[in-house]
Amino acid sequence: DSFSTPYEVIGADLLSQLVDSFYGKVENHHLLAPIFPNDLTETARKQKQFLTQYLGGPSLYTEEHGHPMLRARHLPFPITPARAEAWLSCMKEAMKEVGLEDEVKEFLLHRLTLTAHHMVNTPDEEN
Ligand code: HEM
Numbered sequence: 001d002s003f004s005t006p007y008e009v010i011g012a013d014l015l016s017q018l019v020d021s022f023y024g025k026v027e028n029h030h031l032l033a034p035i036f037p038n039d040l041t042e043t044a045r046k047q048k049q050f051l052t053q054y055l056g057g058p059s060l061y062t063e064e065h066g067h068p069m070l071r072a073r074h075l076p077f078p079i080t081p082a083r084a085e086a087w088l089s090c091m092k093e094a095m096k097e098v099g100l101e102d103e104v105k106e107f108l109l110h111r112l113t114l115t116a117h118h119m120v121n122t123p124d125e126e127n
Contacts, residue, residue, distance in 0.1 A: 005056030009104050012052070017098045019048050025090035032086050035077045055108070071119060078122040088116050
């Protein structure tokens with residue numbers, strides 16, 4: 001085919017590095033660490049599957065876990081606006097760290113910003 005997906009532009013290898021770098025920051029973030037499991041191995045594995053399909057690659061997440069229903073899967077956790085910004089800032093740092101190329105970085109960051117804001121389910125003052 002003549003077109004390539006963002007997944008193909010980034011490549012499985014760099015996507016995997018991105019997710020590992022991201023969770024390395026999450027586990028050290030004072031707002032995020034308390035709501036995540038101590039061991040992020042399985043979380044990172046699912047996130048690699050999810051981002052693969054989110055970026056137009058094979059539907060790895062859905063094949064193993066069913067429909068993502070991301071907002072519903074996040075409801076057990078208090079996602080405040082401050083936590084959404086923290087999540088996005090960890091992602092921005094990870095993108096810089098692994099050297100994601102500018103065009104695909106802006107594209108992915110834009111989409112993740114919309115998705116992150118959609119996950120918010122708790123006001124800041126409650127948490
Ligand atoms: C799972 C937090 C945004 C994708 C989780 C979990 C937490 C969490 C606590 C559970 C981890 C576990 O038990 O393994 C947050 C916070 C966000 C956020 C604070 C800030 C807005 C996002 C966004 C995406 C995303 C933007 C999509 C790119 C996922 C996926 C899982 C997950 C795929 C695994 C779901 C599963 O268990 O199958 N998140 N998340 N999250 N998150 Fe987020």
